[in-house]
Amino acid sequence: MLKNPAGERGAFIAVHSALLITIFTLFVVLVMSIVTGAKVGGISSKNPVTIQITGHQWWWEVTYPNSQADQTVITANEIHVPVGTPVVVLTSSADVIHSFWAPNINGKRDLLPGYQNAVWMQVDKPGIYRGQCAEFCGYQHAHMGFEIVAQSTEEFSKWLEQQRKPAEPPRDPDAAQGLQVFMSHACVMCHTIRGTDAGSRMGPDLTHIASRHMIAAETLPNTRGALAGWIVDPQSTKPGSQMAANPLPPDDLNALIAYLQSLQ
The missing domain is CATH 2.60.40.420 (Cupredoxins -  blue copper proteins)
Incomplete structure (x- = not known):
């Protein structure tokens, strides 16, 4: 029987290297787990x-x-x-x-x-x-x-207190028209605005939508143009989403946006 010492040495080196890589990987995972566990474990459960x-x-x-x-x-x-x-x-x-x-x-x-x-x-x-x-x-x-x-704790408390308040009645004529548009179209079928008769829980609560940085789950900035596009044709941005298209006349769309942007 012929032997191949060089081949055997190569195989030994390959197996040895693979074993070292495995041990090193497990060591890194263990260290990361300990660090993560220490971080989470260090969180106090007092008054969360x-x-x-x-x-x-x-x-x-x-x-x-x-x-x-x-x-x-x-x-x-x-x-x-x-x-x-x-x-x-x-x-x-x-x-x-x-x-x-x-x-x-x-x-x-x-x-x-x-x-x-x-x-x-x-x-x-x-x-x-x-x-x-x-x-x-x-x-x-x-x-x-x-x-x-x-x-900060102070800023968070102020934010939370503001969020607890119902929506204020619109003072601007365009926003007042926008509330009527909201209540007379499909919007009211899916969304809540506390302080109004809109109380559906199918979609996001919009009581203070103007205070948010983004819309559509971080897909669009909360700007007038992005909000208009999302209302009129949400499927072009998120195909398959449950948000229905609302092809409103321009005057109604502008009024609705004015109302939504007043909801701080």
């Missing part, structure tokens, strides 16, 4: 802010619960948190499996239909942090973003 996140195709419902129903805040896609304060996020899904992921803050957490999960986080530096659904959830999965706005 509780936020409920519900995933929808393809947007995020954000609720700040309160024992008094009229003090509960419901918004969409924009999560405000106080800096340096522990936050417990209770997650669930209204339809399919989603995954809540804010890569600069914490790990992923799946949102499951009919089941509530929880993730702890604490943001120690003010700023706006991008988040994203990390579980393929349908055609517009890539357009299911959110942002976490970390602000």
